[in-house]
């Protein structure tokens with residue numbers, strides 16, 4: 001199972017590298033990696049398991065964060081009501097944002113990252129809505145539209161595949177600068 005010690009932190013060059021496209025059919029190693037990353041998210045969102053294994057709860061995990069420079073990320077966005085199905089759950093492979101809203105969106109609380117051991121305040125300016133094309137573990141092409149929180153999460157993960165970290169999107173002069181059409185997502 002993936003533990004915090006397996007997650008690389010700032011300073012490791014893999015975090016700033018352009019990850020390679022994944023070939024299909026998935027190798028045994030890539031299948032294991034995809035399953036292990038999703039398992040991490042599930043474990044980390046279970047308070048007892050998170051405590052038992054010392055896991056930081058996460059809604060996404062990209063392969064470069066476990067030092068594998070490939071275009072693959074697990075996403076598990078839970079619903080508000082824990083009894084319901086997750087809002088979005090899949091392993092996104094070779095993802096591409098094929099269109100997006102002009103309107104920007106940002107999490108009201110800012111963002112963090114399991115690979116960044118410090119708090120960096122400010123609005124992380126992203127697209128409020130995206131159309132995402134990706135391949136799932138079976139190699140099936142998916143084309144989905146996401147908005148608000150799930151859209152933000154997927155953009156955070158896709159950034160990791162291109163060596164981009166959340167704070168790259170924070171306005172250096174005024175971290176909380178917001179033009180009037182910025183959608184603040186809580």
Ligand SMILES: O=CN(O)C[C@@H](CC1CCCC1)C(=O)N1NCCC[C@H]1C(=O)Nc1ccccn1
Pocket residue numbers: 045056057058059060061062065078110111112113114115152153156157160
């Ligand atoms: O690349 C992937 N990462 O770095 C894990 C990040 C991804 C999210 C950050 C902002 C958008 C995507 C992550 O999940 N977090 N960031 C650091 C600590 C908090 C944690 C988090 O938001 N946890 C959470 C939220 C809701 C429900 C359950 N858990």
Ligand code: NI
Pocket residue numbers: 112113114115156160
């Ligand atoms: Ni991250």
